[in-house]
Amino acid sequence: MNNDITIESKAYAWQFSDKVAGSQRRSVTDGAARPHVMTIAHQTGKSSVTGLPVNRSKLRFDFTCLDTGGVNPSSEPLTVTLTMQKGMGINAPSSADITLAYDTIRQVLATTSADASGLNLGSNIFATQEQ
Numbered sequence: 001m002n003n004d005i006t007i008e009s010k011a012y013a014w015q016f017s018d019k020v021a022g023s024q025r026r027s028v029t030d031g032a033a034r035p036h037v038m039t040i041a042h043q044t045g046k047s048s049v050t051g052l053p054v055n056r057s058k059l060r061f062d063f064t065c066l067d068t069g070g071v072n073p074s075s076e077p078l079t080v081t082l083t084m085q086k087g088m089g090i091n092a093p094s095s096a097d098i099t100l101a102y103d104t105i106r107q108v109l110a111t112t113s114a115d116a117s118g119l120n121l122g123s124n125i126f127a128t129q130e131q
Contacts, residue, residue: 005038012038022058034064034073044088053088 003014005025012025022041030036039060047054063078084101086093093101108125110118124130 007038010036012036030064034066036064037062047085047087052091054085055088055092056083056085058083 001017001023003025005012010027010029013028015024015026017023022039024040025038027036027038039058039062041058041060043056045054045056046052058081060079060081063080064073065078066072067074082102082105084098086098107117108119109122111120111122121131
């Protein structure tokens with residue numbers, strides 16, 4: 001496990017790690033008024049579709065953003081959650097399948113010119129809700 005992580009020039013310091021609650025990191029570069037929090041948690045369960053046992057991993061970011069006036073922190077954070085559910089045992093996907101799944105999501109949202117196959121649909125999907 002990586003305790004402290006830097007993403008997009010934001011340093012996230014490890015706060016805790018627990019088998020039930022998962023792990024949490026809080027940004028140390030945004031100040032107390034606009035914290036960004038990253039949470040990672042894992043759990044086992046049963047698929048609502050197949051009834052088979054599954055593992056679920058959840059990556060969640062809570063971003064405190066400014067309100068529409070651009071001055072005060074919004075009372076509602078911007079929350080982004082990625083949940084991966086995968087089969088267990090004989091139904092477990094390979095590492096390559098897992099990498100393909102999250103790479104596909106990244107390709108849909110990619111905005112950098114370095115990734116020629118990136119579709120840059122993040123704004124269309126989440127900001128303007130066109131897709």
